[in-house]
Amino acid sequence: MLSNRRIFLQMLSGGIAVALPGWSLAKSGLWTPNDEELPLTPAQTEGPFYPETTIEKQLFNDTDLAQKIAGHEIAKGQGIVVSGVVKDRKGRPLAGSVVEAWQACAAGRYNHSKDNNVTALLDNNFQFWGRAITGEDGKYSFNTIVPGLYPGRMGRHIHFRIDTKEFKRLTTQCYFSEYPEDNAKDGIYKQLNPKDRDLVTVQVDKPAGKPWSGSFNIVVG
Numbered sequence: 347m348l349s350n351r352r353i354f355l356q357m358l359s360g361g362i363a364v365a366l367p368g369w370s371l372a373k374s375g376l377w378t379p380n381d382e383e384l385p386l387t388p389a390q391t392e393g394p395f396y397p398e399t400t401i402e403k404q405l406f407n408d409t410d411l412a413q414k415i416a417g418h419e420i421a422k423g424q425g426i427v428v429s430g431v432v433k434d435r436k437g438r439p440l441a442g443s444v445v446e447a448w449q450a451c452a453a454g455r456y457n458h459s460k461d462n463n464v465t466a467l468l469d470n471n472f473q474f475w476g477r478a479i480t481g482e483d484g485k486y487s488f489n490t491i492v493p494g495l496y497p498g499r500m501g502r503h504i505h506f507r508i509d510t511k512e513f514k515r516l517t518t519q520c521y522f523s524e525y526p527e528d529n530a531k532d533g534i535y536k537q538l539n540p541k542d543r544d545l546v547t548v549q550v551d552k553p554a555g556k557p558w559s560g561s562f563n564i565v566v567g
């Protein structure tokens with residue numbers, strides 16, 4: 347039986363034009379990522395609280411989670427802007443990617459029918475889910491608050507789902523450098539190898555008098 351490599355070489359020598367994208371070559375075993383390529387953002391579990399399809403989700407789906415309705419009260423909690431670039435392993439920005447983010451409010455509650463953490467107060471001023479679409483530069487940004495802890499999760503985290511035009515869906519989560527002790531106790535964070543932990547840990551910047559901020563770049567492939 348001919349190997350993939352042999353078939354590929356025969357196609358080339360036979361003058362057959364092949365223009366396979368990198369990912370399919372990688373799948374076929376003909377192409378190996380080199381050291382200059384960026385590491386992929388690791389996939390992590392979606393968890394049980396991906397937003398349900400509700401009228402609320404349809405009405406409130408912008409990138410400002412900290413303020414559900416312009417001019418209304420701001421959600422409780424430490425404000426933080428989480429932003430980044432969606433890119434491929436070559437560092438090329440992926441325009442038109444849909445980035446969804448969902449998380450608990452500061453009290454540690456999701457706006458979800460399966461969340462039984464009922465002693466935690468649901469913050470009705472918080473928009474528990476948002477969606478960004480990347481521009482030509484691949485950038486997205488969410489204005490949100492630091493999520494609360496809840497039973498079963500020891501690390502503060504934001505869930506992400508990224509749909510690009512080029513690659514398969516990535517579902518993942520990010521954490522915050524501000525809480526290394528919480529992160530170290532979190533079951534899902536602990537499952538990641540140290541390099542992958544670094545990739546999903548947002549380095550928090552705390553400028554005086556402003557919301558915190560941090561960068562979460564997402565590499566898909």
Ligand SMILES: [Fe+2]
Pocket residue numbers: 393395449450499503505
């Ligand atoms: Fe969660």
